[in-house]
Amino acid sequence: MGGFSLPSRAYSGDRSQYTIQVTETALLNEKTVNETRMQLSRNRFDQLSVSNLAALNVQDAVLWRWVASRRGGESTAQVEIQNFMSWSKGKHFSKSADDCAGWESTAFHQETSAALTLSRADLVPALDNNNQIIPGQFIQVGSLERYRRTLLFQRQGLSANLIRTLGGGATQLSIAGGDPEAKVTQADAAFYFQTSGA
Secondary structure (H helix, E strand, O other), rough: OOOOOOOOHHHEEEEEEEEEEEEEEEEEEEEEEEEEEEEEEEEEEEEEOOOOEEEEEEEEEEEEEEEEEEEEEEEEEEEEEEEEEEEEEEEEEEEEEEEEEEEEEEEEEEEEEEEEEEEEOEEEEOOOOOOOOEEEEEEOOOOHHHHHHHHHHHHHHHHHHHHHHOOOOOOOOEEEEEEEEEEEEEEEEEEEEEEEEE
16 A cells, blocks of 8 residues: 555455475485485465455546456465485495476466546636636646545536536546466476596
């Protein structure tokens, strides 16, 4: 939340994180040692709208938004398996290792909404300090004044057409929806072998 956003635009957040690590070391015989390690970690962050009621967002334009559902978040998961083995034979000492890893990151944002936008108006009738029309005077108003006039004239019971004539009302309607998701997956593997001896 910030700027001019109102509480109806609020989200609740839920964050979870866990890591599981397992290590197994085995003495296969008096000259061979094997160690296997596995790690699984996952981070997830979800945001969910606090309310599905009409929301108001004021920036350069005022936006009423009716949201059927609003949910977003991101998730990352990583798994890594490593195996180390060392052994000796005679005067030689050898070791090998392999490493396999996988990583996935997903970001999503689900929203279905309808919006009425109050944008800058052309010249509209000027109002005095008592919100009465000043005959023959016209001014240019911004979105906040347009919004103020909309609420004022609605409380007075004026029709939508008259409210627009007096510099209030919405000027744009948009309906949007979707379920966009971005996913990145990566996997890699590595192996090495080393030996030494006289």
